Amino acid sequence: MAVAADSGWPEPVQLLFRLDGVAVHDGVASGPQEAFFAALSRWPAEHARLGEALAGLLGVRCRLRTPMEVGGASLPVGQRTVVMGVLNVTPDSFYDGGRYFDPEAACRRALEMIEEGADVIDVGGESTRPGAEPVPAEEEIRRVVPVIQRLAGSVKTPISVDTYKARVAEAALKAGAAIVNDVTGLQKDPEMASVAAAYGAAVVVMHSKGDPRTMQLNPTYRDVVREVKEYLERGCERAIRAGVPEDRIWIDPGIGFGKTVEHNLTLLRSLRELRTLGFPILVGTSNKSVIGHVLGVPVSQRLEGTAATVAAAIAYGADGVRVHDVRVMRMVSDMTDAVVRGRRSP
């Protein structure tokens, strides 16, 4: 294979970068692998296949960004941004606590989010906001299972369960959930990965440092991006070892989970680095305190800040966003997709 003198990159790869409008030396892409993945993520499936072959030649790990099959539905990963709507069936979540504690209200809100364009509904029964106390598994099950059961029986949209407890995950999967969203990256409960695998579930492997009670006291890292990446890699390996198919794994940097404002901002602008793990990236910034700190606004006034972080995350390589305000963030995602992926929503 011919190698161009100026960059050390094989010529066909340089050509592909140019065709896709990604310049390796324009300061946008931080390194050759990141540039490769940035280009790959924006290609339609048939070109991504070519990209995968090239990645193999280069020794870069990567997977196709074709739709992800979950719970009988197809998530358009890599084609357009997947919007995960947050549904907290809790009395104390930092943004929507108490609003959907009643199962009737929770189901109504889920249907509304689906109407607004949610691709996944993420049902949680325990707040993991900084300072939150854990909830016993029985109570968490009592909160989430009736809602999941009703939704799974009436909508095609995949339901995910936001829990780090294998017992809760199993009850939710039995009730019809198709995705396990674990804020401890499958690393707190040793049974979690095998439960997800046994039910054929997709998983979200999220990074967190410490537990919610203490995680924001003084989070420190030598190199936040490297440490988050290594943690996520461990979680993904656990999932794969337990039998979760590689094409059903998401990774998530865990914005706000044991991180300072600077850690959060650094991670958001370093998503390309995480792409080299080869899994689609989910990002949850919705109404979080990083926005409050940057803009100096309370939790009720973080819509614009959330929109900015959603657009930036997509531009930096996120495949999905976890949000409370689905109607607005669907539009923000569609508009950002039109710019970044060159994709117009129908």
Ligand code: HH2
């Ligand atoms: N953030 C929260 C909860 N679960 N899961 C993923 N994958 N990524 C996230 O960023 C994430 C998450 C916290 O937000 P929320 O659920 O709205 O609040 P609370 O924990 O107070 O219920």
